[in-house]
Amino acid sequence: xxxxxxxxATLARSSANGPGxxxxxxxxGCSLGCAGCFNPETHAPAGPVRTIPEVxxxxxxxxxxxGVTVSGGEPLExxxxxxxxxxxLRRGPDLxxxxxxxxxxxxxxxxxxxxxxxxxxDMVVAGRYNARLHLGAxxxxxxxxxxxxxxxxxxxxxxxxxxxxxxxxAADGTATIxxxxxxxxxx
Ligand code: SF4
Numbered sequence: 712x713x714x715x716x717x718x719x720a721t722l723a724r725s726s727a728n729g730p731g732x733x734x735x736x737x738x739x740g741c742s743l744g745c746a747g748c749f750n751p752e753t754h755a756p757a758g759p760v761r762t763i764p765e766v767x768x769x770x771x772x773x774x775x776x777x778g779v780t781v782s783g784g785e786p787l788e789x790x791x792x793x794x795x796x797x798x799x800l801r802r803g804p805d806l807x808x809x810x811x812x813x814x815x816x817x818x819x820x821x822x823x824x825x826x827x828x829x830x831x832x833d834m835v836v837a838g839r840y841n842a843r844l845h846l847g848a849x850x851x852x853x854x855x856x857x858x859x860x861x862x863x864x865x866x867x868x869x870x871x872x873x874x875x876x877x878x879x880x881a882a883d884g885t886a887t888i889x890x891x892x893x894x895x896x897x898x
Contacts, residue, residue, distance in 0.1 A: 716792035717758045718766065719784055723773040727877040727890030729809040729834075729850060730869040731777025734770045735889070736796075741785035743813040747842030749852070753784035763792065767799045770806070778807030778833075787812050787819065790828035797831035807864050808832045811850065813839050816859045833864040847875045847891050 717739035722728075728735045737750070739758030748754070770779055779800060786793045787810075797808055810832045812819070819825040819837065829835050836850055837857050844853040849870040851858075858867040876890030 713762050714792055714795050715760045715762055716766065716789060716796065717756070717784075718761045719753045719758055721766065721769055722879070722887065722889065723769070724776070725780070725877065725879070725889055727874045728780040728782065729778060729873060730807070730865060732775070733809070734773050734776055734779045736766060736779070736781045738781065738784040738786045738789060738793075740788050741783050741813065742788065743785055743839060745813060745840040745842075747845075748840060750783065763795045763799055766796060767803070770800065771803060776806060778809060780809040780811065782811040783813070785813055786810055787814050787825050787828055790824050793828045794831070797829075801831050807834075809850075809865070810835045812837050815839070816857055829861060833860070833862045834870075835859040835861060836870075849873060850891050852891055 719737040719739040722735040725733050725735045737753060739753055740756040741754045781793060800806055800808060808831065810829055812835060814825060814837060816837045819829060837859050838855055841853040841855050844855050846852065846854045850873050858870065860866065874890060876888065879887045
């Protein structure tokens, strides 16, 4: 049976979810329960089911990109799908892969399944969201979250220039607000 992936949403192009122009995947399902989480609609485990080739095809159809960001929900609660997606991207064009997770680096490193899931990423931004340490900047929701470079492709400095939020308006007028510090007050 083909590996499936519960995906909350995708976005073909974003400037507020990592360095440069990026495709974004928000996975569905998170049981970590960080108080003050800004994405509660992604917590329920049930959601749209996709296949890895479908999502990879969406990435390739998006055209020129600097990379792909996988966020959540909690990407590491579907570790096999995340691993397969990153491995499939590695077989394609040169795209930087960023994974945002609520798991801490130590939790990932001591669990072989989680460690394999991020092995093909370039940068993991790791750790529970702590509302008392809210930050927004640099793609860290709170200052306790850690940049964990898996490869030399990105440094923490690359993330400092990432805008805290963005508003994208589609041709039909639909607005999408995204980023680590959504600019809700502007609408
Ligand atoms: S890990 Fe992320 S999605 Fe899950 S509760 Fe924490 S902040 Fe929210």
